[in-house]
Amino acid sequence: MSKxxxxxxxxxxxxxxxxxxxxxxxxHQSHLMESVIAVEQPERVRAxxxxxxxxxIRELWDYRELFYFLAWRDMKVRYKQTVLxxxxxxxxxxxxxxxxxxxxxxxxxxxxxxxxxxxxYFSALLPWIYFSSTxxxxxxxxxxxxxxxxKIYFPRIILPAAAxxxxxxxxxxxxxxxxxxxxxxxxxxxxxxxxWPALLVPLxxxxxxxxSFLAALNVKYxxxxxxxxxxxQLLLFMTPIIxxxxxxxxxxxxxxxxxxxxxxxxxxxxxxxPSYKVHWDVLALSLAVTAGLFVFAMVYFKRTEKxxxxxV
Amino acid sequence: MTRCIEIQALSKKYRIGKLQYDMSLREQLVEFxxxxxxxxxREDDTIWALRDVSFQADVGEVVGIIGRNGAxxxxxxxxxxxxxxxxxxxxxxxxxxxxxxxxxTGFHDELTGRENVYLNGSILGMxxxxxxxxxDAIVDFSGxxxxxxxxxxxxxxGMRLRLGFAVAAxxxxxxxxxxEVLAVGDAGFQKKCINAMDGLRSSGRTVFxxxxxxxxxxxxxxxxxxxDSGRIRMDAPAKEVIVSYMGSFAGDQPEGSELSETQDRxxxxxxxxxxMEYLNPDGTPCALVRSGEAVVLRxxxxxxxxxxxxxxxxxxxxxxxxxxxxxxxxLNGILIPKVEPGDGYIDVEIDSLNVVPGQYQFSLWxxxxxxxxxxxxxxxxxxxxxxxxVYKSGRMLDSRHGLVYFPQRWTVAHA
Numbered sequence: 001m002s003k004x005x006x007x008x009x010x011x012x013x014x015x016x017x018x019x020x021x022x023x024x025x026x027x028h029q030s031h032l033m034e035s036v037i038a039v040e041q042p043e044r045v046r047a048x049x050x051x052x053x054x055x056x057i058r059e060l061w062d063y064r065e066l067f068y069f070l071a072w073r074d075m076k077v078r079y080k081q082t083v084l085x086x087x088x089x090x091x092x093x094x095x096x097x098x099x100x101x102x103x104x105x106x107x108x109x110x111x112x113x114x115x116x117x118x119x120x121y122f123s124a125l126l127p128w129i130y131f132s133s134t135x136x137x138x139x140x141x142x143x144x145x146x147x148x149x150x151k152i153y154f155p156r157i158i159l160p161a162a163a164x165x166x167x168x169x170x171x172x173x174x175x176x177x178x179x180x181x182x183x184x185x186x187x188x189x190x191x192x193x194x195x196w197p198a199l200l201v202p203l204x205x206x207x208x209x210x211x212s213f214l215a216a217l218n219v220k221y222x223x224x225x226x227x228x229x230x231x232x233q234l235l236l237f238m239t240p241i242i243x244x245x246x247x248x249x250x251x252x253x254x255x256x257x258x259x260x261x262x263x264x265x266x267x268x269x270x271x272x273x274p275s276y277k278v279h280w281d282v283l284a285l286s287l288a289v290t291a292g293l294f295v296f297a298m299v300y301f302k303r304t305e306k307x308x309x310x311x312v
Numbered sequence: 313m314t315r316c317i318e319i320q321a322l323s324k325k326y327r328i329g330k331l332q333y334d335m336s337l338r339e340q341l342v343e344f345x346x347x348x349x350x351x352x353x354r355e356d357d358t359i360w361a362l363r364d365v366s367f368q369a370d371v372g373e374v375v376g377i378i379g380r381n382g383a384x385x386x387x388x389x390x391x392x393x394x395x396x397x398x399x400x401x402x403x404x405x406x407x408x409x410x411x412x413x414x415x416x417t418g419f420h421d422e423l424t425g426r427e428n429v430y431l432n433g434s435i436l437g438m439x440x441x442x443x444x445x446x447x448d449a450i451v452d453f454s455g456x457x458x459x460x461x462x463x464x465x466x467x468x469x470g471m472r473l474r475l476g477f478a479v480a481a482x483x484x485x486x487x488x489x490x491x492e493v494l495a496v497g498d499a500g501f502q503k504k505c506i507n508a509m510d511g512l513r514s515s516g517r518t519v520f521x522x523x524x525x526x527x528x529x530x531x532x533x534x535x536x537x538x539x540d541s542g543r544i545r546m547d548a549p550a551k552e553v554i555v556s557y558m559g560s561f562a563g564d565q566p567e568g569s570e571l572s573e574t575q576d577r578x579x580x581x582x583x584x585x586x587x588m589e590y591l592n593p594d595g596t597p598c599a600l601v602r603s604g605e606a607v608v609l610r611x612x613x614x615x616x617x618x619x620x621x622x623x624x625x626x627x628x629x630x631x632x633x634x635x636x637x638x639x640x641x642x643l644n645g646i647l648i649p650k651v652e653p654g655d656g657y658i659d660v661e662i663d664s665l666n667v668v669p670g671q672y673q674f675s676l677w678x679x680x681x682x683x684x685x686x687x688x689x690x691x692x693x694x695x696x697x698x699x700x701x702v703y704k705s706g707r708m709l710d711s712r713h714g715l716v717y718f719p720q721r722w723t724v725a726h727a
Contacts, residue, residue, distance in 0.1 A: 069434040073420060073427075080422040080463075151417045152435055153394035153409075306397040309390065310326065 056155070063154050070162035074137070075169055089170040090177060093129055097121045104242045113244045115273050116185050122178065123269045124241045127199070130171040131207045131261060132232045138163035138211025139228045142219050146312040156305045157298075160215045164208040171200070178272070187272060195271035203264055206290045209297040216304045219312050235259070240266055246277065257282040260289040315406070316487060316518045317369040317392070322401035324362040324387050324542075361387040362398070363542040369535075371486075374509075374519045376533030376550050378526065378557055384542040385522045389413065389491050392520060407486025410437050414491075416476025421465035425456055425475055428464055432479045446482040454478035473501060481508040488512055489520045502712060506532065526554050526699050527669065527710030551701075558600060558698040569693040571676070578677075578689030583619050583651065585676050587612040588693045593661070601695060603669045603709060604702035604717070609660040611676065619651045621681040624658050628695070630715055631671040666716050668709040669699045
């Protein structure tokens, strides 16, 4: 008797809950305009579908919140259950800088072109750490989120893009530290300091492009997972980070320029030290290579993304 | 009625087994260098998960998709949700789609319940302000408010499920695609799921629903789509489709069971069950045993010698091993003085099989007078009871309604 009574009470409360939901929809009507728009332009999934560029960009805009949330998740998770938390964003470049200064600067006596060694290394390490960690996290982003890929639709490019966005926080924290360096070393920075944030655009683009390409490749060939750390290690020595590009003879500069990171890293140094010698033609080539990589990576990603859920 | 989904000649091919690993990495790199965008792979080792599937659905339809494992149901849902792409054919969908192929997709262990509500909501296609607006209701629905700021790695699996479902229940799509979420969770959870989907239905949303829970399909869906080996085998009102679908299982339960070879049986063996049959009241073989209908159980036996005063009986167990009933002819006041050597059978007529649809097991026995000696015992035979509308109300029974039902009449009087 009492049980039956309880049950009917339960049902009533559920019905009330349903009614509340229904009425909330009607008062919601105004913001439902977006689905009304969608009604006029039916969404299609076709085997032979060729997305128009405009459609893709509009779709990315529709999914911007998911993009922020995924980047936010990556950041949140990165330092969860760590004692030092966000301090890691500072410890990593600072300690590396100290070691580089001692080992490469004082012991190996590699030239820093007259730039105070801590500045010389730190200004290159911040973009380098951003690049290498983004390459790694973006490159693994599709496979490590396979649960999402196989259960829900969203533009897949959001995953490597969110990884590229999430890494920026560490870069920004490091950049704040840089202000301290500028004051301590009494650097006469001028308008060239504006290059520091401006160079971030090609840097992010480069890391994102390469990361998306590797991510797409990693879905099919898991070799990529092992190749990335290895490649990063090699790249550290093939990029003017522990040495200035001037150690190369003039006629071999172009070789260095093929690595788009070279021109960028040197330009980051220039942003802090106006007297630092930059090969503008090398930077221009770096930017061109970056743009080329971006186009290649996006086309490759687009061509392969339809199969991600089937093979991941 | 406005057309909501149009699917034309949809086919999906999967490559099975090895994925062109017969090519060495070196060869692949050479191939890749020649043409990075070329699709590699051969035509063999492929399987058609879907073949030439076409159908339309209107706004407000609730379509239940049924079929055996591997028939292509999930592939169809994945194509509808744009997760995977068809090999050929096209899909047109009007309106906002939300797919719920799993409860709590994208939940991250390290994040708190609150953070996961936002993340999961965003993954399912809700805007942040929508989540803000429904947040209290979501937490309330989930019943985990105490732990909302605890990382969900400390949650029990039930709590996770409830939280995930609470978010999903506040989705407001035009088209909802649901896959087998009812397979998880306890009865209360399932009831909540069904109520929420019922709410969507009554507010005119289009729902695609895959489930092995045929009673739920029957209750919720106006239309049934039976997919068999990648093709649509039947597209009709849900109830008709379910009846035909259940009928197709008849081959799996060939009107009875051979018992001669049964292992692990007890008893001394002077008399043994050899076969069990399900018959219709008119004596024809019964291909489909239905809940609430008449059935005749025919037990065939073989006696080695004359058995005096034997007792035949059986127990009926649920698939969870609960004893539902034990009965015998003695219990019915029928005595069998003796059984001659050779073969024979015993019929048990049941006017109304009062168990809910599901899987059951018989355990048959033959004993002497007073329960000893045991001649034959614990002979297992399977019984599958199919869905029928026992209450003639259009509502189907399933395991959520218990094990048995009583034929009944309800009268409402105003005092």
